[in-house]
Amino acid sequence: MAGAVGASAEWTNPVLDKYPTDKVNTTGLMVTDTTVTVGQLHSVTGTMAISETGSVEAERLAIKQINDMGGVLGRKIEIIQEDGASDWPTFAEKARKLLVSDKVGTVFGCWTSASRKAVLPIFEKENGMLYYPTFYEGLEASKNVIYTGQEATQQILWGLDWAHEEKGAKTFFLIGSDYIWPRTSNKIARIHIERFLKGCKVVGEEYYPLGHTQFGSLINKVKLKKPDCIYSIIVGGSNVAWYKQLNAAGITADSLAKRGQILLTISTTEDEILGIGGANVEGFYACMKYFQSLDNENNKKFVAAFKEMWGSDSVIGDVTQAAYLGPWLWKATVEKAGSFDIDAISAASGGVEFKEAPEGYVRIHDTNNHLWSKARIGKMLANGQFEVIAESPELIEPNPFPEGYK
């Protein structure tokens, strides 16, 4: 899967005098007078390919747009793409290849926490830079990683407050697939519900193996407990079975609304609904920072460009947008630092802004390398899109090590 893309013979660097190569690249990275090479490390085969494809596409779009604008410090971005193949040791091996043999300027990649954990020691030891797009459980902050998705508190706390204040939810049933992200997220959710929301309690917490397709017993338990809020963090193919069976068992947004109940998820995006079918999820709520239907100029341009490049029937979920931020934030950071060197980028990252972000506006936190972002609630529509019905008034500060949530 390796190959350099986008080379151009007649490219001349307009700002070479101002940024000579021996000044902007003192550590032997793959930077020439006219090009800078970056790595892209996602799964394009294996079970995670379904999720990571959108990230690959978004990063490619951003890089193409940056090149069309004249590149970074006058240098055109070239890509070496490697396939992590949904296999964590493969991710580690390919990360080492990109950093040690290829000496890429930065890497855009990873999706699951497992893959990020696998490459993290390599990025720290070889001193590389990773732009990581997925919303995740937090409890991490490395100087070698920029986290462009939400950490747990940015997605969970505000959403639970919304369910409590706007929908009057007092009892919560927490459901998840059985791995680290849903378990940590639900742990934070439980603490928030029990300590910080008045008179609220958790009436159930359940995990099912990844890929599980039989939710009959769980659905019966939900019926028995009658929670005001069904809080779902089920991922991947299980998602489809879960919603289809909820629907078949007579649990729809309408039937829930009659009893003052809601379903709120932090794991179902436009990507998943494509497989589930909009009719099965109509009226349920999701808490994300981005929805394809966001009504602002940045997003309209982004959606149009994405569809032009990757086909008119493609959909854009939360993580896809976060992946799109990576190359832009890296460009802004390199230009701020006036250098491609990793240490220079790492030092310059704090406070870097991206005003054209499709989600509105983002800024890298001064110390923890996560993004200030808004949180939003979307209501699922039959056509597979979301209607945005609530938005946090301010940007929410990223807090990967929340006090009082351990």
Add this chain to the structure above:
Amino acid sequence: MELLAFISMFEGYTGEEIRAIFIMQGFSGLSMFSVFLLMALGLAIIFGQMKVINMAHGEFLTIGAYTTVFISDWAVESAPGFLPYYFPFAMLAAFGVAFLMGYLVEIGFIRFLYKRPLDTLLATWGLSMILQQIFRLTFGAREDSAVMPDWLMGSWAASDMVDIPINGMFLLGTSIFMTVLVWLLMARSRWGLRVRATVQNREMAAATGINTKRTDRMTFALGCGIAGIAGAAFTTIGSVSPSAGSLYIVDTFIVVVFGGAGSLIGTILAAFSIAQAQSILEFFLDGVLAKVFILLTVVGILMLRPQGLVVSKIRKP
């Protein structure tokens, strides 16, 4: 601690509510049973009768599911009027496509491995990876699902509180129908006689004029075809993705081995007991713990009784 949780679970509910939950829970066990049985039927024929360890069995299920999605997409695009009726045809087509694929795989692949049963494990595992990658390249990596006709959606409200999912009833009906069909075929047809004769004593069967090679081919293809029907039926409850088959293959082998390879009754018993146990444990504990308990119990029972629940009474050559 857990016991307390059991009891406190039902605190504050009326008798009627608890009865309704028990009825629905019983049905959820039954629909899990029908999923297990439907998965295992095809494998019970292939593994039970031919002793071929077909690790690619799940991929034939995926073939059936993709066939259904393909026909559903076609109906949505170009024949919306056909949409309410397409499902039975899709199931037949799923059988046909999986049967044909199985037939070709037997010719090109399996027949060279009959003398080396353990090698079939490795070879069919490789086949399963090749097929998964082909699905990925052909249909894309995303989850796909078929559009369900209205009559397969929703639930039947037996009383105010009891909702029985219609797709669950459909699955149950399908698996009963298929089981009866397989039983008739194996126990009451000339073809079944030939299969059993070949299994019991190949040379003697050949001497009496049975074309044992052709019998093998048809048996394998039939097992695959049944997997295709299972795949089609499962689109009513879940989705299909290139690796969907691998989600089912472990459970399927557990059911067949636990039941006693080669015995239809054993397969039914195993599917029923595993499904009910899992469903009940899921209700009182949680999904992950239920799975752990089931696997441990099955391992324990197989250690004491390696031949499985029911042993088919055939004379070993």
